[in-house]
Amino acid sequence: MDKQGVPRPRKRPSLALPPTQSQVQGSFPLLSCPPEILLLIAKRVANLHSSGYNITAKPRGRTDLFNFSHSNKTLREACVATGLLTWLTPPKGIRWPEPTLFDMLFGSRQFVISCLEVDIGNVDVWELCAHIMEKFPNLDGLVLSGCAAKNTKRFCESKLGAQFTKFTGTSITLKQAVFSGFQSQILFLLGRSNVTSFSLLGTEFNLRGPKEWTLKTLFPKLARFVFNGLAKRQNVYVEYHPDFVYQPLFSHFFLPAPNLVYFELLTGSRARLLRGRIDDRENIEDETNTLANYFTSRTRFGILRYLQEHVKTLQVFVDNDSLDGPFLNHTMLLPHPHAKADSFPRFEKMKLLVFRCEDPGSLTAFGGTTDDCTVGSRNRLSGSGGHSVWQHVIDINLQRTNLGSYRSCALFSRTVNAL
Amino acid sequence: MCAFFTDCECVVIETWVGSGDPPTDIWKFASEQLLYRTYSMFKKVEKFRYFIVGNCIDGYAGIERDLSAEIDTEEVGRAIWKYEVMDAEACRKQVTKRQYSN
Numbered sequence: 146m147d148k149q150g151v152p153r154p155r156k157r158p159s160l161a162l163p164p165t166q167s168q169v170q171g172s173f174p175l176l177s178c179p180p181e182i183l184l185l186i187a188k189r190v191a192n193l194h195s196s197g198y199n200i201t202a203k204p205r206g207r208t209d210l211f212n213f214s215h216s217n218k219t220l221r222e223a224c225v226a227t228g229l230l231t232w233l234t235p236p237k238g239i240r241w242p243e244p245t246l247f248d249m250l251f252g253s254r255q256f257v258i259s260c261l262e263v264d265i266g267n268v269d270v271w272e273l274c275a276h277i278m279e280k281f282p283n284l285d286g287l288v289l290s291g292c293a294a295k296n297t298k299r300f301c302e303s304k305l306g307a308q309f310t311k312f313t314g315t316s317i318t319l320k321q322a323v324f325s326g327f328q329s330q331i332l333f334l335l336g337r338s339n340v341t342s343f344s345l346l347g348t349e350f351n352l353r354g355p356k357e358w359t360l361k362t363l364f365p366k367l368a369r370f371v372f373n374g375l376a377k378r379q380n381v382y383v384e385y386h387p388d389f390v391y392q393p394l395f396s397h398f399f400l401p402a403p404n405l406v407y408f409e410l411l412t413g414s415r416a417r418l419l420r421g422r423i424d425d426r427e428n429i430e431d432e433t434n435t436l437a438n439y440f441t442s443r444t445r446f447g448i449l450r451y452l453q454e455h456v457k458t459l460q461v462f463v464d465n466d467s468l469d470g471p472f473l474n475h476t477m478l479l480p481h482p483h484a485k486a487d488s489f490p491r492f493e494k495m496k497l498l499v500f501r502c503e504d505p506g507s508l509t510a511f512g513g514t515t516d517d518c519t520v521g522s523r524n525r526l527s528g529s530g531g532h533s534v535w536q537h538v539i540d541i542n543l544q545r546t547n548l549g550s551y552r553s554c555a556l557f558s559r560t561v562n563a564l
Numbered sequence: 565m566c567a568f569f570t571d572c573e574c575v576v577i578e579t580w581v582g583s584g585d586p587p588t589d590i591w592k593f594a595s596e597q598l599l600y601r602t603y604s605m606f607k608k609v610e611k612f613r614y615f616i617v618g619n620c621i622d623g624y625a626g627i628e629r630d631l632s633a634e635i636d637t638e639e640v641g642r643a644i645w646k647y648e649v650m651d652a653e654a655c656r657k658q659v660t661k662r663q664y665s666n
Contacts (some may be wrong), residue, residue, distance in 0.1 A: 497662040504636055
């Protein structure tokens with residue numbers, strides 16, 4: 146049928162042999178174009194800035210394939226068949242249709258969904274998400290975003306809460322979510338016994354006050370942990386608890402420590418140098434103790450200290466803070482100011498340490514702020530000939546520069562050890 | 565960080581896709597810098613063996629420490645180690661062997 150509803154004549158099935166390549170090219174004029182033209186077309190399609198599908202997230206690193214799938218139905222079917230569009234995200238701000246319509250859309254075909262993103266702050270999508278979870282009981286991943294706010298109890302008693310208890314997947318991600326101690330009971334609703342991978346992406350925990358659970362490891366079989374810290378430190382700064390801001394998270398959810406083998410860390414904030422620092426050795430302490438450096442160090446070193454003290458099984462550590470600096474002085478990693486290096490707890494199973502670098506040239510370059518950008522250190526003035534990138538990659542600096550940070554680490558260590 | 569994870573046997577610097585080859589002098593630079601501080605703290609370097617730069621799209625390059633060779637500590641402030649340059653495939657094998665892909 147064409148658009149006017151007039152029936153088109155049916156094509157007869159061909160009984161001939163499969164067409165040769167030249168015949169194919171002849172029947173598809175596009176294929177007779179020079180390869181360069183085809184490549185240009187492909188590149189154009191791959192780089193389309195499409196609005197995307199309403200309920201599927203673009204997989205990271207596969208935007209080009211996603212755009213191909215958007216340009217043609219056959220390509221879309223091929224992409225679906227290869228598992229490209231297996232991540233469902235009911236959109237924000239749209240009144241989602243009844244679950245029965247979802248069945249009409251997805252029920253008639255074998256559709257594989259590996260991951261579902263749930264905005265726990267959006268009550269409108271709860272029913273649909275519960276329906277999807279019921280429909281796909283083998284869902285492997287869940288992504289939770291938003292904040293349940295005052296709907297926590299309602300969530301726990303909802304159909305979605307009931308489906309959470311039946312979750313048997315292996316991957317949980319918290320993405321730009323917010324949890325208080327009370328709201329965190331949502332996490333304990335989840336079927337957690339199979340979870341081996343946990344990603345914490347820009348998520349805020351405020352775990353002061355009474356807890357709704359007895360302290361225990363959230364994911365007992367966890368092996369892989371990806372941590373992306375919050376960029377806005379002011380949102381998580383608690384005046385009366387100036388110690389490591391993620392300490393409650395790790396002490397309430399990850400002690401006793403699971404047998405982690407993989408940890409990926411992005412601090413979320415960056416170290417800062419003072420202006421005019423090059424010519425002034427008087428302000429080294431000031432530089433170390435700026436608020437930005439304090440926030441950054443307590444996140445980064447707090448997590449490293451957690452790993453050092455409690456995780457003996459680590460095999461891979463990925464440092465996602467780029468090697469373009471500035472860098473913190475690693476002094477804070479010492480258990481105490483007079484600690485000897487060989488007394489540190491060791492990672493005896495470590496196999497791989499990964500750093501990220503935008504500009505490989507900076508690894509050996511001198512001049513500007515490339516080689517001399519370690520907080521509280523002046524390589525050029527001291528004549529040490531050191532290079533900040535390599536100090537960061539290699540070092541635990543034994544110089545003592547920041548007692549406040551020692552105190553914070555000691556506090557954190559005492560707290561977690563006490564638990 | 566290497567001193568913090570002192571038992572690590574492989575260090576990878578993952579570069580951005582399309583950011584170009586590592587500098588030509590990086591292996592010499594790494595051999596002079598990488599173990600010096602670790603050695604000066606621990607007076608020994610046990611497991612560290614591979615230093616690799618690159619990414620899975622552009623490919624990897626790297627060096628392998630000669631474990632049979634003594635670390636030269638005669639020069640004050642330096643601990644230089646002998647190494648052999650690895651080809652791209654050997655580097656990729658070492659990275660994937662440790663179950664890392666990105």
